[in-house]
Amino acid sequence: MNQFDKDDVLAQEALLAQTKPAVGRRDVLKSVVAGAALMAVGAPSVLAQGKTLRFLNAEPGRDSVRALRVAAAEYEKKFGVKVVIDTVPPDDAYNKIQSSIAAGTPYDVGTLAFAGHVLLLAQAGKLVPLTKLVQRHKWGPNVLFPIKDENYWYPYDYNFCWMYYRKDLYQQKGLKVPTTWDQMAENCKALTEGGKFGVGHPVGANAAAQWMSLGYMWADGVRLLDNNFKLIVDNAEMKPKVTRYLDFMKKMGPSMPSGMTQALFGTVLGQYSGGQIAHAPYAGRLIEVIEDKAPDLVAKTGFFMYPDSAGSGQAVNHGYDGWVVLNTPMRDESLKFMEWFVDNHYINFLHSAPLHMQPPRMDVYDDIRWRAHPLIEKHAELVDFMKSMLTRKDVAIRSIDTEGPGVDLRPGKMFETFAICDAIQNVLYKGMPPAEAVDIMAAKYRTVL
Amino acid sequence: MLSFRTNSDKFLLGAFIASVAITLLLILFPVVHAIQLSFYQSESFVSERTWIGAGNYLRVLQESGFWRAFGIGVTFSVLTIVLQVALGIGCALLLDQPFFGRPVIRGLAVLPYLLPTVVVAVAFQWLLDGSLGLFTIWAEELGLGRPAWFEDPVMAMVVVVIASVWTWTPFVTISFLAALQTIPKSLYEAARVDGAGSWNRFWHVTIPMLVPMLMVIVLLRSIWMFNKFDIIWLMTKGGPLSATEHLPVMAYRRAFMQYDVGGGAAVATLSFAVLSLLILVYFYFYPLDGKEGNK
Numbered sequence: 001m002n003q004f005d006k007d008d009v010l011a012q013e014a015l016l017a018q019t020k021p022a023v024g025r026r027d028v029l030k031s032v033v034a035g036a037a038l039m040a041v042g043a044p045s046v047l048a049q050g051k052t053l054r055f056l057n058a059e060p061g062r063d064s065v066r067a068l069r070v071a072a073a074e075y076e077k078k079f080g081v082k083v084v085i086d087t088v089p090p091d092d093a094y095n096k097i098q099s100s101i102a103a104g105t106p107y108d109v110g111t112l113a114f115a116g117h118v119l120l121l122a123q124a125g126k127l128v129p130l131t132k133l134v135q136r137h138k139w140g141p142n143v144l145f146p147i148k149d150e151n152y153w154y155p156y157d158y159n160f161c162w163m164y165y166r167k168d169l170y171q172q173k174g175l176k177v178p179t180t181w182d183q184m185a186e187n188c189k190a191l192t193e194g195g196k197f198g199v200g201h202p203v204g205a206n207a208a209a210q211w212m213s214l215g216y217m218w219a220d221g222v223r224l225l226d227n228n229f230k231l232i233v234d235n236a237e238m239k240p241k242v243t244r245y246l247d248f249m250k251k252m253g254p255s256m257p258s259g260m261t262q263a264l265f266g267t268v269l270g271q272y273s274g275g276q277i278a279h280a281p282y283a284g285r286l287i288e289v290i291e292d293k294a295p296d297l298v299a300k301t302g303f304f305m306y307p308d309s310a311g312s313g314q315a316v317n318h319g320y321d322g323w324v325v326l327n328t329p330m331r332d333e334s335l336k337f338m339e340w341f342v343d344n345h346y347i348n349f350l351h352s353a354p355l356h357m358q359p360p361r362m363d364v365y366d367d368i369r370w371r372a373h374p375l376i377e378k379h380a381e382l383v384d385f386m387k388s389m390l391t392r393k394d395v396a397i398r399s400i401d402t403e404g405p406g407v408d409l410r411p412g413k414m415f416e417t418f419a420i421c422d423a424i425q426n427v428l429y430k431g432m433p434p435a436e437a438v439d440i441m442a443a444k445y446r447t448v449l
Numbered sequence: 450m451l452s453f454r455t456n457s458d459k460f461l462l463g464a465f466i467a468s469v470a471i472t473l474l475l476i477l478f479p480v481v482h483a484i485q486l487s488f489y490q491s492e493s494f495v496s497e498r499t500w501i502g503a504g505n506y507l508r509v510l511q512e513s514g515f516w517r518a519f520g521i522g523v524t525f526s527v528l529t530i531v532l533q534v535a536l537g538i539g540c541a542l543l544l545d546q547p548f549f550g551r552p553v554i555r556g557l558a559v560l561p562y563l564l565p566t567v568v569v570a571v572a573f574q575w576l577l578d579g580s581l582g583l584f585t586i587w588a589e590e591l592g593l594g595r596p597a598w599f600e601d602p603v604m605a606m607v608v609v610v611i612a613s614v615w616t617w618t619p620f621v622t623i624s625f626l627a628a629l630q631t632i633p634k635s636l637y638e639a640a641r642v643d644g645a646g647s648w649n650r651f652w653h654v655t656i657p658m659l660v661p662m663l664m665v666i667v668l669l670r671s672i673w674m675f676n677k678f679d680i681i682w683l684m685t686k687g688g689p690l691s692a693t694e695h696l697p698v699m700a701y702r703r704a705f706m707q708y709d710v711g712g713g714a715a716v717a718t719l720s721f722a723v724l725s726l727l728i729l730v731y732f733y734f735y736p737l738d739g740k741e742g743n744k
Contacts, residue, residue: 095705098493098494098495099494101494101495102494102495116708120492120493120495120496120708121493121495123496124493124495124496124497126495204599204686204688204689205686205687205688205689205690205691206686257579257580258579258580258585258595258597258600259577259578259579259580259582259585259595259598259599259600260579260600261599261600261688261689262574262578262579262599271580276580409492409708412708413707413708413709416702416706416707416708417707422690422691425600425688425689425690426690428600429597429600429601429689429690430690447512447514448707448709
């Protein structure tokens with residue numbers, strides 16, 4: 001008799017079929033047993049046949065989509081489970097997830113960029129906890145947003161916003177990196193001439209303005225909500241600070257190009273990489289862009305955090321992104337996929353925007369696989385600067401949608417009123433006294449609290 | 450009496466009923482669902498809702514922002530309709546005249562209407578960009594400085610009105626051009642025989658003959674412009690300082706951005722009610738069958 005692999009049940013069956021042409025009851029029973037054995041021992045891919053996971057991605061960059069597709073293809077090859085990647089712009093992700101649930105065809109895994117969305121979906125029973133998976137690592141501050149001691153999302157990046165500046169122009173003008181608002185305004189003024197501008201801060205009623213223009217305010221210790229989610233932006237302590245911030249923005253106004261109410265993230269990138277502005281607020285993506293589009297600027301670019309008014313504090317504006325697993329019939333498979341994905345492809349995914357996707361997992365900073373990326377190696381100074389935001393005690397990490405003592409929908413509602421953007425516009429374009437603009441801002445915030 | 454004896458007749462009847470049913474379903478279901486949502490307090494489309502009756506309506510109607518958005522919607526509609534009708538009639542009269550290359554010019558005149566709104570919005574944004582915009586640079590070269598196209602509330606409204614008029618005037622032009630071609634030439638001949646000059650022929654022959662079309666155009670454009678969301682959202686997002694935030698933008702913001710699904714639905718329903726009322730009043734005074742209204 002031929003020697004078979006003991007697990008090669010199908011081959012044994014084939015040989016039996018050749019040597020015993022007549023099919024008897026015993027043969028049928030053997031086949032059934034063989035089939036059952038095959039199911040039991042053998043192949044997860046056979047077990048999983050026909051299963052499909054739907055993953056809603058909100059990182060539309062080409063490399064990010066590719067990283068996810070490679071992971072999906074590998075997962076399918078390994079486990080026989082198809083992973084379909086749908087990609088939408090970040091702003092559309094939450095509505096798309098809601099629509100998919102309402103339509104009865106929910107995504108199994110989704111990307112979200114606001115903790116309030118996670119809260120809403122978790123409260124509605126649409127998410128499954130990822131606590132065990134999350135607890136396997138040490139995380140940076142202000143990124144997990146637990147809900148009743150459970151973690152419902154797996155963060156994959158911080159989107160902190162800080163300031164970039166032109167080192168060569170600073171040298172030409174004999175300027176120093178600003179540590180106060182006055183110095184910042186003076187530097188911007190000194191660099192505004194001949195169609196070039198000191199800085200580009202978006203001031204429209206949009207997320208770009210709230211991400212790129214408020215850091216100074218956070219550095220000065222402004223808080224919008226107290227520990228009971230009560231609005232305090234216009235109380236005796238905060239109002240003078242916000243007023244001072246609006247005064248500062250007014251001072252910066254002449255150093256900015258026109259059309260900043262229409263400016264979005266890409267506008268500022270274009271202004272800086274095109275040499276139109278000498279300071280630009282952004283995260284690591286700015287370096288990635290100038291490496292690609294304006295390499296001559298790379299060596300001329302420096303960075304610092306948003307200074308405060310007095311030179312004693314600094315801040316970055318907060319941002320974050322993460323994945324959630326939805327409570328679908330595929331939830332167990334989704335959890336299995338997530339576990340496999342974060343073990344095997346998390347770093348590959350971060351590498352799809354190597355400097356922009358700042359890791360929230362502290363172990364990643366010491367992971368030689370992550371550090372091996374050419375841009376991360378080249379910009380080690382920037383990477384150390386980015387990591388320092390997570391470890392230094394004197395750095396304020398703030399944003400409107402993360403105001404208050406914990407995750408809550410109220411700051412998210414405040415974010416979407418864009419009342420602070422209105423206040424900046426009122427001061428810059430209508431000449432309104434800052435104190436009055438603060439009152440209007442506070443009134444608008446109260447309408448949603 | 451109608452009879453449906455052949456298979457073909459029965460098929461046509463079935464197809465007609467099915468199409469009507471599908472259309473009603475597609476129109477009625479979202480409308481009824483939106484109205485239903487407006488009576489609930491809900492922070493998302495998937496969370497549990499709480500019945501609050503007219504609470505959303507009372508809250509919304511008490512807000513100054515609602516009435517401001519309503520006024521902005523009326524202003525936007527009136528300005529765009531008046532300009533579209535005036536320019537549309539003017540262009541139609543010009544294109545109705547015989548001249549060399551008329552078919553080509555007629556074709557070109559329709560072009561803006563064929564462009565997707567997003568293309569129009571992006572094109573205008575680029576032309577008016579504060580740093581690189583062609584119009585901005587021209588204005589600067591003419592010594593006008595860099596106009597605050599999107600920073601100034603009045604200017605922003607002017608910009609969205611101009612973009613809207615540029616895009617949708619061709620529809621009005623085509624409609625009036627078609628109407629002009631239905632006016633019997635004998636009427637002009639008779640007027641000429643009676644000694645009417647060109648102005649009198651226009652005023653006493655052309656305009657009265659265009660009135661039915663004018664009524665339809667004003668009705669349709671009123672509905673469309675009052676509900677116009679895309680051009681404003683794409684160009685200004687309702688800004689600056691809510692200067693271009695009309696009811697559709699307000700409803701969208703509330704429902705999809707501010708986690709107030711019921712409030713957003715209430716704004717949309719009120720907008721729907723206002724428009725329905727306006728249309729009923731319109732039909733009362735100007736019935737489309739041409740009969741005298743109940744004036």
